[in-house]
Amino acid sequence: xxxNITTAGASEALAAVGVTLEFQGVQALDDVSFSIRDGExxxxxxxxxxxxxSLLNVLNGIYQPSEGFLRAHGRVLRGARPQLTAKLGxxxxxxxxxxxxxxxxxxxxxxxxSLRHRSHWLAQALxxxxxxxxxxxxxxxxEAVIHFLGIDAWRDVPVGELSYGVQKKVDLARxxxxxxxxxxxxEPMAGLNKLDKADMAQLIRKINQEHQVTVVIIEHDIGxxxxxxxxxxxxxxGQKIGDGSPAQVRANPAVIEAYLGAGGTESSxxxxxxxxxxxxxx
Amino acid sequence: MEFFLEVxxxxxxxxxMYSLVAIGFVLIYKASGVFNFAxxxxxxxxxxxxxxxxxxxxxxxxxxxxxAALMVLLAVAVEAAVLRPLVNRPPIVLFMxxxxxxxxxxxxxxxxxxxxxxxLELGISDAPMFLGGLLISSFDLVAAGIAGxxxxxxxxxxxxxxxxxxxxxxxDDPLAAQSVGIRIRRIWVIVWSAAGLVALVAGLLWxxxxxxxxxxxxxxxxxxxxxxxxxxxxxxxxxxxGLLIGAGEKLAEVYLGQLIGNGIENWFPYVLALLFLxxxxxGLFGQRTIERV
Numbered sequence: 001x002x003x004n005i006t007t008a009g010a011s012e013a014l015a016a017v018g019v020t021l022e023f024q025g026v027q028a029l030d031d032v033s034f035s036i037r038d039g040e041x042x043x044x045x046x047x048x049x050x051x052x053x054s055l056l057n058v059l060n061g062i063y064q065p066s067e068g069f070l071r072a073h074g075r076v077l078r079g080a081r082p083q084l085t086a087k088l089g090x091x092x093x094x095x096x097x098x099x100x101x102x103x104x105x106x107x108x109x110x111x112x113x114s115l116r117h118r119s120h121w122l123a124q125a126l127x128x129x130x131x132x133x134x135x136x137x138x139x140x141x142x143e144a145v146i147h148f149l150g151i152d153a154w155r156d157v158p159v160g161e162l163s164y165g166v167q168k169k170v171d172l173a174r175x176x177x178x179x180x181x182x183x184x185x186x187e188p189m190a191g192l193n194k195l196d197k198a199d200m201a202q203l204i205r206k207i208n209q210e211h212q213v214t215v216v217i218i219e220h221d222i223g224x225x226x227x228x229x230x231x232x233x234x235x236x237x238g239q240k241i242g243d244g245s246p247a248q249v250r251a252n253p254a255v256i257e258a259y260l261g262a263g264g265t266e267s268s269x270x271x272x273x274x275x276x277x278x279x280x281x282x
Numbered sequence: 283m284e285f286f287l288e289v290x291x292x293x294x295x296x297x298x299m300y301s302l303v304a305i306g307f308v309l310i311y312k313a314s315g316v317f318n319f320a321x322x323x324x325x326x327x328x329x330x331x332x333x334x335x336x337x338x339x340x341x342x343x344x345x346x347x348x349x350a351a352l353m354v355l356l357a358v359a360v361e362a363a364v365l366r367p368l369v370n371r372p373p374i375v376l377f378m379x380x381x382x383x384x385x386x387x388x389x390x391x392x393x394x395x396x397x398x399x400x401x402l403e404l405g406i407s408d409a410p411m412f413l414g415g416l417l418i419s420s421f422d423l424v425a426a427g428i429a430g431x432x433x434x435x436x437x438x439x440x441x442x443x444x445x446x447x448x449x450x451x452x453x454d455d456p457l458a459a460q461s462v463g464i465r466i467r468r469i470w471v472i473v474w475s476a477a478g479l480v481a482l483v484a485g486l487l488w489x490x491x492x493x494x495x496x497x498x499x500x501x502x503x504x505x506x507x508x509x510x511x512x513x514x515x516x517x518x519x520x521x522x523x524g525l526l527i528g529a530g531e532k533l534a535e536v537y538l539g540q541l542i543g544n545g546i547e548n549w550f551p552y553v554l555a556l557l558f559l560x561x562x563x564x565g566l567f568g569q570r571t572i573e574r575v
Contacts, residue, residue: 086460098458100454112462125445131443135443
C-alpha cells in the first residue's frame with residue numbers, strides 16, 4: 001500500500017502518510033495514507049463518524065495529526081496551520097457554512113483574496129495610490145469569480161439574508177477566489193435539492209477542468225460521487241478501507257461490508273439524513 | 283430656550299468624550315468578542331506616560347510619538363502574552379484575562395511614573411465662547427472635533443480597506459478567516475494598537491479635564507451605559523450612545539434635578555442603560571444574535 005505513497009510522484013498534489021488523529025483517547029483517524037494526483041476529483045466517502053471531516057480538517061491544518069504527516073505538492077507538512085496550507089494553495093469550504101454573515105457576497109469573496117494583497121495596511125489606511133490600485137484589482141478578481149458561479153445578482157447582499165443554496169455557492173466562491181491549486185469541499189451539496197445538486201456538480205467539474213484545480217470532496221450522495229469522481233477513498237471508523245477508481249471501490253468487498261454494516265447495526269453513529277445508500281446502490 | 287440649547291450642546295459635547303472611551307471597547311469587542319476590562323487602564327497608562335515624558339523635558343510632539351509607539355508595543359505584548367496562549371478559549375476566560383491585565387497595566391504605569399497627580403495642559407483654551415448667541419466651552423468643542431475626526435478615520439479604515447475587511451472576517455468567524463489565509467495574530471495586534479491609540483487620545487482629553495491620576499481609569503465606567511445603549515459591536519452605536527448619555531445626563535441634571543434632588547447626572551446614565559436593557563438588549567446598533575436550538 002505504501003509503495004506509491006511514501007515517495008511523492010511527479011504528479012502528486014496532496015498526500016497523507018500514516019496520519020493518526022486522537023482526541024483525548026478517541027481515535028478519529030487511524031494510520032490513514034493516500035495519495036491524490038494532480039488534477040483529479042477525489043471523493044472521501046464513508047458512514048457518519050468515519051472521520052471524513054476530521055481528515056479534511058487535517059488536510060487544511062485546522063487539526064494537527066498526532067502521528068504521520070501530509071505532503072502538498074511534494075512538500076512535507078508537519079503541524080501546518082490553516083494559514084500555511086492556505087499559502088500553499090489549499091482552499092476549503094465548510095460543511096456548516098463558515099461564511100461571514102454580516103458581510104456582503106462581494107466582501108465575503110474578497111476575504112478569499114487575503115493572500116493576494118500586495119499593499120501594506122498602513123498604505124491602505126493612508127489611501128495611497130498603490131493600495132487603491134491593488135484594491136481595484138482584488139475587486140475585479142472577486143467579481144470574476146462571482147460571475148463564474150452565477151451569483152452576480154446577490155453581489156451586494158449580506159450573505160446572512162441569502163438562501164442556503166446561494167450561500168453554498170458563496171462559500172465556494174470565497175475558496176475559489178484565492179486561486180487555489182487544491183480545493184477541499186466539505187459536503188457542498190448537503191441540503192440542496194436535486195436540481196441544485198446537479199448544478200453544483202457541474203460547477204465542480206468545470207472548476208476542475210477549466211481552472212486545473214485538484215478537488216477533494218466529501219459527499220454522501222453516492223450517485224453524485226460515482227458520476228463526479230476519478231478517485232474514491234473510503235473511510236470507516238477512522239480507517240481507510242477502500243481506495244481506487246469508482247469501479248474498483250464499487251467492487252471492494254470491505255466497502256460493501258462497511259456500508260451494509262453501517263446500515264444494519266444500532267451502534268453506528270450514523271443518522272438517516274446523511275447515511276449513504278446501502279451497498280446495493282453502489 | 284437658549285438655556286436649554288446650551289445645556290443640550292454642552293451635554294452632546296461631553297457625550298463625544300464618552301464615545302471616545304467607548305470606541306476603544308467596541309474595536310476589541312468587534313474583533314475578538316472580548317470585553318476588554320483593561321481599556322481604562324490603557325487610558326491611564328497612555329495619559330500618565332505622556333505627562334511624565336513631558337515632565338522629563340521632552341517636547342509634546344515627541345512625547346506623543348513615544349507614547350503612541352509604547353501603545354503599539356503594548357498591543358504586541360498583549361497579543362503574545364495573553365491572546366495567543368488563550369486562543370479558542372471561551373470569552374469569559376479572555377475577559378478574566380483582561381481583568382488581570384488591567385491590574386498589570388495600572389501597576390506598571392504607577393511603578394514607572396509614580397502615583398502623584400499630574401496636571402495636563404494641552405494648550406487648548408478652556409474659556410467659554412459665544413457661538414450663534416450660545417455660550418459653549420471651547421475646550422469641549424475642540425475635544426469633540428478631535429474625537430469626531432478619530433471616529434471618521436477609524437470608520438473609513440475598517441469599512442473600506444482590506445485590513446478592515448479581514449478584521450470583520452475574524453470577528454465573524456475566526457476559523458474560516460484563518461482558512462482563507464488571514465493572519466489572525468496580525469489582526470489582533472492592529473486592533474489592540476488602534477484601541478491603544480484611542481485610549482491615548484481619550485487619556486489626553488480626559489486628563490486635561492480631570493488631571494492625570496489613578497481615577498482616570500474609572501472614566502471607563504461611563505462608557506458602560508454608552509455601550510449598552512449603542513451596542514457593543516458598532517462604532518456608530520458608540521457615538522450615538524455617547525451623545526444620548528451626554529445630553530441625557532445634563533438635561534436630567536438641570537430639569538429633573540430641581541424636582542428630585544441634585545447629583546442626578548452621576549446615576550442617570552445607568553438608569554437609562556437599564557431601561558434599554560429591558561427594551562432593546564442588543565443596543566441601538568448592536569448585532570442581535572440568533573441562536574439555533
